[in-house]
Amino acid sequence: MNDNLDEKLDNLLRSRHIEPPSADLAQRIILKAGQSPQTKPMPLWQSVRELFGEFHLPKPAYVLASALVFGILIGLSAPQETYIAAEDGGAAIQSFLSADEALL
Amino acid sequence: MPVTWPDKEDNELLALVQDGSHPAFAALVERHSERFYRLAYRYLQNREAAEDMVQDAFLKLWQDPRKWQADKNAKFTTWFYRIVVNLCLDWRKRKRPVALDEDMPLIDDQESADQVMIHRQEQRVLEKEIAALPERQRTALNLCFDEGLSNQDAADAMGVNLKALQSLIMRAKTTLKERMKAYL
Numbered sequence: 001m002n003d004n005l006d007e008k009l010d011n012l013l014r015s016r017h018i019e020p021p022s023a024d025l026a027q028r029i030i031l032k033a034g035q036s037p038q039t040k041p042m043p044l045w046q047s048v049r050e051l052f053g054e055f056h057l058p059k060p061a062y063v064l065a066s067a068l069v070f071g072i073l074i075g076l077s078a079p080q081e082t083y084i085a086a087e088d089g090g091a092a093i094q095s096f097l098s099a100d101e102a103l104l
Numbered sequence: 105m106p107v108t109w110p111d112k113e114d115n116e117l118l119a120l121v122q123d124g125s126h127p128a129f130a131a132l133v134e135r136h137s138e139r140f141y142r143l144a145y146r147y148l149q150n151r152e153a154a155e156d157m158v159q160d161a162f163l164k165l166w167q168d169p170r171k172w173q174a175d176k177n178a179k180f181t182t183w184f185y186r187i188v189v190n191l192c193l194d195w196r197k198r199k200r201p202v203a204l205d206e207d208m209p210l211i212d213d214q215e216s217a218d219q220v221m222i223h224r225q226e227q228r229v230l231e232k233e234i235a236a237l238p239e240r241q242r243t244a245l246n247l248c249f250d251e252g253l254s255n256q257d258a259a260d261a262m263g264v265n266l267k268a269l270q271s272l273i274m275r276a277k278t279t280l281k282e283r284m285k286a287y288l
Contacts, residue, residue, distance in 0.1 A: 005281050008288045013249040013280075017227050019151045021141040021158075029137060029159045030130045033166040038124055 114180035122169040129166050136181065137162065139251065140188045146246045147192035149231065157195060161188045178260060185251070185261040189243055226287045233283045241276035244269055 022028075109117065109131045120128035137158055144154035161184065165172065172183065234242055240262065247258035248269075259269035281288065 005288050006277070009277060009281055009284065010249075012226060012230055012284070012287070013245065015227075016146075016230065016250065018142055018145055018250075021138060021145075021151065021155055025141060025155055025158065026130075026133045026137040028155075029133045029162045030126075032159065033129055033133075033163055034126055036163060036167060038166060039168050040124075 115174050118169065118172050118174070118180060121166070122172075129162075129169075132165075132180075133162055136184070139181070140184065142250055143185065143188055143246060144192050146250055147189070147196065147242075149235075153195065153199075157188060157191050161191055179257070182257055182261045185247065185253075186263065189261075193239065226284075229284060229287060230280070233280055237276050237279060240264075241272050241279070244272040245276050248273060 109128070112120075112128075112131070114132065114135075117128045117132050121132065140158045140161065141154055144157040145151065148154045148157065164187070165184070172180065234245065237245070243262055244258060247253045247261055248255065251258075253261065255269055255273075256266055259266045262269060264272075
């Protein structure tokens with residue numbers, strides 16, 4: 001009984017109505033594609049160039065930005081001793097304060 | 105007259121399309137447009153909309169053929185089924201559901217008037233019930249019954265495993281059997 005129902009349903013599913021497409025569907029698609037350009041893959045250097053081309057900064061902005069970058073670089077490349085000296089200074093202040101407490 | 109290139113596989117044609125070959129693209133369209141139209145029609149129940157959908161899908165392929173990657177995508181048709189289905193689903197989200205065609209043509213002109221009426225009614229109810237199924241169950245049915253895809257190909261097209269696809273079909277058929285009782 002169930003198999004019979006299955007078979008009937010399968011037949012019904014296979015006989016579903018479909019409206020045929022226009023005879024020129026494929027030709028229309030082909031024609032339309034012929035009128036629209038294909039996107040070509042862009043080499044990396046070219047995409048970088050285009051990216052930079054998008055920025056139109058005035059010259060002072062370039063100078064300011066360069067100065068900023070330069071300053072950051074200088075700051076980052078500061079010698080390690082500076083920090084040690086600062087730490088030493090901190091220790092000196094601590095010992096001074098504890099000496100002060102001892103007097104009280 | 106377009107070149108059909110019967111000796112070339114879809115993947116070979118796609119490689120040519122990626123190099124900008126319009127004739128190779130034309131051959132792909134000639135070979136597959138009707139098949140994808142059928143699929144789109146199942147979702148949209150409207151000839152113009154289904155044709156537009158197939159056209160959009162092929163134009164997207166033409167404009168950016170590198171979306172197809174032979175090593176990643178097993179089979180062109182399986183991959184493209186998914187593109188067409190996604191376009192149809194997007195379209196349906198944007199538009200109102202399409203009303204079923206009242207003047208649905210008949211399958212067989214030799215049928216008697218009563219048979220014709222019954223058949224027409226059956227088809228209308230079937231379409232209505234299929235349209236009411238959950239999206240994935242409907243897609244599974246469309247791919248397996250209309251497109252005649254093997255279960256494995258349909259599963260690949262839907263991005264699910266074979267067992268999941270079989271379960272989707274089984275649930276769809278159970279629901280349809282229940283709702284179509286009067287016609288079976």
